[in-house]
Amino acid sequence: MELSEGRLKFIEAWGKLGSEWGINRTMAQIHALLLISPEALTTEEIMEELTISRGNTNMNLRDLIGWGLVEKQHKSGERKEYFYADKDTWNIARQVAKERKKRELDPIIKLLNELSEVKGDDKDRNYKTFRSSVKDINKLAKNVNKTLETMLKAEESWFWGSIFKIFK
Amino acid sequence: MELSEGRLKFIEAWGKLGSEWGINRTMAQIHALLLISPEALTTEEIMEELTISRGNTNMNLRDLIGWGLVEKQHKSGERKEYFYADKDTWNIARQVAKERKKRELDPIIKLLNELSEVKGDDKDRNYKTFRSSVKDINKLAKNVNKTLETMLKAEESWFWGSIFKIFK
DNA sequence: TCAAAAGTTCAAAAATTACTGAAAGTTTAA
DNA sequence: TTAAACTTTCAGTAATTTTTGAACTTTTGA
Structure with missing residues (x-):
């Protein structure tokens, strides 16, 4: 080519x-x-x-x-x-992650926290399912958030080195 | 609410x-x-x-x-x-990752491999920049790919446990 | 101070993407 | 074998997103 x-x-x-x-x-x-x-x-x-x-x-x-x-x-x-x-791929990835976190993940986490406060009847199956789904998604979102925060601070070499260590 | x-x-x-x-x-x-x-x-x-x-x-x-x-x-x-x-958030995340990998990451990696073969003049600055960008993005894509593959196989608890271990 | 060159804005047009609703298709029970 | 109950399809329409291009603004050198 x-x-x-x-x-x-x-x-x-x-x-x-x-x-x-x-x-x-x-x-x-x-x-x-x-x-x-x-x-x-x-x-x-x-x-x-x-x-x-x-x-x-x-x-x-x-x-x-x-x-x-x-x-x-x-x-x-x-x-x-x-x-x-900037041609540094690691910088690009971090920059995109940083912006999308700010624009999308942060607002979603804020909403999920509000939705965790919804009150209802513990006998109501709709309520139980709602609570459970919100709780689980909230947990995932916070895990992702934490991972991104660390990634944003990290050096490329350190980051991939560590990732590969767990994924030996 | x-x-x-x-x-x-x-x-x-x-x-x-x-x-x-x-x-x-x-x-x-x-x-x-x-x-x-x-x-x-x-x-x-x-x-x-x-x-x-x-x-x-x-x-x-x-x-x-x-x-x-x-x-x-x-x-x-x-x-x-x-x-x-399915209400299991981890399953949802894996399923989405799996599909997007298949639909988007795999084709991009294929193309990047082809673009790595592009021939040109080593004195040409356009050529040098092209090669270098393609090479770096290719490397990133393969790292992401490898990480996803491991994630797809992983158990949730093991996955987050390991992530937190490096991000102590 | 002016005018040329560059940069910015945004209403209207074009392109793309999503949605509707009715017709066609399928399945099941009698 | 018929018909009711339900599902699928898709041409036409609607909504959304993107792009254009011309008017407007800013900057700079003479």
Whole structure:
């Protein structure tokens, strides 16, 4: 396979994966393009490479920056803004985990705690099942939360080393 | 909070979480409803509870069965089909992990292996960056894969026990 | 201070995804 | 073999999400 074909496939696959996980396809594609670009790119270059509009490019770049996956760069003597993606896979994974935890896991845990307080009749089977399901999901959510918190602090080598130790 | 309000909030939240993770909102809501229902429910009951059409209910139930999260039950002397959700959170987590691994991770690993074979000029910076990104993502994907495989085999207690051991 | 170049916004259009409802299919009991 | 009870399918419609593009704002150099 040629490089140009490989690049296209990579961008396409990253976009598909993103959309399967609730991330805008274009945002994932821009990220993919930046991941395989040695230099920071301008809005123009991204627009052209992916054949998308200026507005779309601008908004998705802003989102990527919001996710902490892309940074703006300025080259001295130039007005244009350049965009660069951190290429360290471990940082990317941590960043995504961190954002999704904040946006999704934290609110769900808050709700589950409220739902743990629901009052009802202990003879009511509906009530018993509700309580039990909420309790179990809450427990799982907290385990995941704790694991993520540790992962966010961890060094890559230490993390995988430890994982493999248990999964010997 | 009353049970009826809690049930509604739980169903709503589960649906929202699902849609954030690329799972059809209705499918997640049906799953939520079954999770808090002590008895298996009929299509009619689900339709009524969630105010959705018969066709929608039928298709999403089929998908839930395809994900291994719901099973059909037959009550003797009755023609109707009943639907029941496994309430063991660990089983649910494993089942979801298993399906997403099969549907998404496995194909991505296959592609990354192909992309590792892309030939090019070692002096070309685009080529070098491409190779390096593909290689790193491939490594991460394989680590995740290995961890999931172990998790799929594991007992819950053993799994969390071991996780907490490293995250002491 | 102005105008060119770049960046941002957002209403409208397009694309995608989900849902409905009625028709067709299937199963069972008599 | 018929018909009632139930399930499945899918074309058309609706809802949601994404994208465009043109107007608007900001920045900078002359």
